[in-house]
Structures are given as C-alpha cells and as structure tokens.
Amino acid sequence: MVTTHRKQKAREAREDLILHEAQAILLERGYLGLTMDRIAQATDYSKGTIYQHFPNKEEVVMALVIRTSTRRSALFERAATFRGCSRERMAALGQAAELFVLLYPDHFRCEQVVRAASVRHKTSPERQRALEACESRCMNVAKGVVRDAIAAGDLDLADPAQVGELTFGLWSMHIGAFNIAAAEWPLEELGIRDPLASMRANQHVFLDGFGWRPLYTEHDWSATYARIAEEVFPAEFAQVRGADE
Numbered sequence: 001m002v003t004t005h006r007k008q009k010a011r012e013a014r015e016d017l018i019l020h021e022a023q024a025i026l027l028e029r030g031y032l033g034l035t036m037d038r039i040a041q042a043t044d045y046s047k048g049t050i051y052q053h054f055p056n057k058e059e060v061v062m063a064l065v066i067r068t069s070t071r072r073s074a075l076f077e078r079a080a081t082f083r084g085c086s087r088e089r090m091a092a093l094g095q096a097a098e099l100f101v102l103l104y105p106d107h108f109r110c111e112q113v114v115r116a117a118s119v120r121h122k123t124s125p126e127r128q129r130a131l132e133a134c135e136s137r138c139m140n141v142a143k144g145v146v147r148d149a150i151a152a153g154d155l156d157l158a159d160p161a162q163v164g165e166l167t168f169g170l171w172s173m174h175i176g177a178f179n180i181a182a183a184e185w186p187l188e189e190l191g192i193r194d195p196l197a198s199m200r201a202n203q204h205v206f207l208d209g210f211g212w213r214p215l216y217t218e219h220d221w222s223a224t225y226a227r228i229a230e231e232v233f234p235a236e237f238a239q240v241r242g243a244d245e
Contacts, residue, residue, distance in 0.1 A: 015053050017043050019067065022060045027106055031061070031113050058122040062114050066127060068107045069134035072100045075236075076141045082232050084224065086149035087212050090170075091221065092228045093142055094203055097174045098196050099233055101181070102240045108182040142167045155212045166210060173202060 021042035026034045034057050040047040054060045079092035100107070114120055120128065146163050149155035157163060177199040180187070192198050204216040229237045 011053075014043075014045065014049070015063075018045070018050060018053055019060065019064055022057075023064055023106065023110070026061065026064075026110065026113075031119075034061070055124075056122055058114075058119050059124065059127060061110055061119065062123040062127045062131065064110045065107065065114050066130050066134060068100075068104045068110075069131060071104065072096075072107075073134050073137040073141075075100055075233075076138045078232055079228070080141050080145060082228055084227070085214070086145060086152055086154045087207065087214060087219075088224050088228075089145050089148070090142070090207070090212075091224055092232060093145065094170075094174070094200060095225065095228050095233065097178075098200070099236050099240065101178050101196070102243075103236060105182070108179050112179065112182075139167060139171065142170065149212060154214075155210060157210070162210075169206060170203060173199065173206065 018039060022034060022039050025038050025042060029038075036047055036050050036054075036057055039057075039060070040050050043050070054063065075096040076093055079096035080089055082089050082092040084092070114123070114131070143163055146155065146157075146166055150157055150163075157166070177195055181195045187193075187195055204221070208215050
C-alpha cells in the first residue's frame with residue numbers, strides 16, 4: 001500500500017514537472033513550437049516517459065487548461081459564500097474572476113489554443129468533459145446567485161429563461177475583457193488604463209439594467225469590495241500585492 005502511494009506521488013510529481021515545462025515552452029515558442037521532444041529535453045525525461053503521461057501535445061495543453069480551470073471553479077465557489085446580499089455575492093464572483101486573471105495570467109493564452117477545433121479534436125473525450133465540467137461549475141454557481149436574488153426580491157425576472165441570459169451576459173463580458181487583456185492590445189489608446197476596473201464598471205451598468213438591487217448609486221461598492229478581499233480572499237490578494245511589489 002505504501003509502495004503504491006509512493007508510485008502515485010512520483011507520477012504526480014513527474015506530471016507537474018511536465019506541465020510546468022510545457023507551459024514555459026508554449027508561452028515562449030507558441031503552439032507550433034511546443035513539441036514532445038522539447039518537453040522531454042526540458043524535463044530530462046525520455047520521450048517515452050512523456051508519452052506515458054500524455055499521448056500528444058494537445059493533451060498536454062488541455063491538461064494545463066483543466067488544471068487552472070479547476071482552481072477558478074474553487075474561487076467561484078468560495079466567492080458565493082460571501083455574507084452579503086445577492087448582488088454583493090455576484091460582485092464577489094466578479095472579484096473571483098478578476099483574481100483568477102491576476103493569479104494565472106497565462107491561462108487565457110492556453111485556453112485559446114484548446115478552443116481551436118483542430119486541437120480540441122485531438123484530445124480525449126475524458127479531458128474534454130473535464131474542462132466542460134469546470135466551466136459548468138462556474139456557470140451553475142452564478143446561476144444559483146441569480147436565483148437567490150429572485151427569491152430574496154432583489155431581482156425581478158419575468159421569464160425564467162432570463163436567468164441563463166443574465167449569467168451568459170456576465171460570463172461573455174468577463175471572458176471577452178480577459179481575452180483582450182491577455183492579447184496585450186494597446187487599450188490606453190482607447191482611454192482604458194485599467195481593463196479590469198472598466199469591466200467591473202460595465203458589470204454594474206449591466207446589472208442596473210436588469211434592476212438588480214441595490215443599484216450602483218444606492219450602495220457603497222468600494223466597501224463591499226474591501227470586505228470581499230478581507231473575508232473571502234485575503235491570501236490571494238496578499239499574493240497579488242506581493243507580486244506587484
């Protein structure tokens with residue numbers, strides 16, 4: 001039993017190193033520059049050992065995306081526990097999404113690779129389902145907060161289908177902003193100095209449009225964001241601040 005546990009730990013350590021080196025190669029050389037030979041050279045493992053973990057480089061990239069997506073799901077689930085009204089809890093989900101970008105800035109570059117059909121079709125159904133499950137977890141957390149808002153009387157949606165529409169609107173807003181930021185567009189030429197702050201402001205405009213109370217002008221949102229940082233994500237915000245110093 002002990003031997004089996006040690007073997008599993010050793011396998012996990014090898015896989016962690018493979019993914020770490022593969023990500024570095026991917027970011028430096030791009031998808032076309034990522035090869036199993038280069039991964040083997042970077043890790044000092046034989047190519048046969050690499051293939052024992054991943055049958056091709058597409059599976060490597062998918063595993064990278066799944067690993068960080070799992071961490072994003074965990075951040076969302078923690079955010080939903082914030083002790084506040086429904087709209088404050090949705091603000092906490094927004095903070096979780098922002099933190100994820102700050103903690104894992106390279107995720108979206110990897111994710112854009114696996115979104116290509118030519119790459120995704122070379123990955124296993126199991127890994128494809130694992131990624132879909134991570135995304136569904138985040139969407140379901142957000143939908144739960146929307147339903148709680150309706151139950152509390154903070155939000156009035158005449159059509160139940162609008163729960164999905166509202167959630168999709170927030171999701172697409174965040175993903176679009178994060179992908180643009182990851183692409184390093186010259187946003188300052190558009191007058192956008194802080195894309196995350198701009199996205200946060202647009203989120204409030206969007207929710208005001210649905211009449212989700214308290215409206216932006218009815219509440220001290222700066223105090224709410226400070227509470228979220230202190231009560232839900234103190235370690236993560238400390239990590240971000242440390243990286244900036």
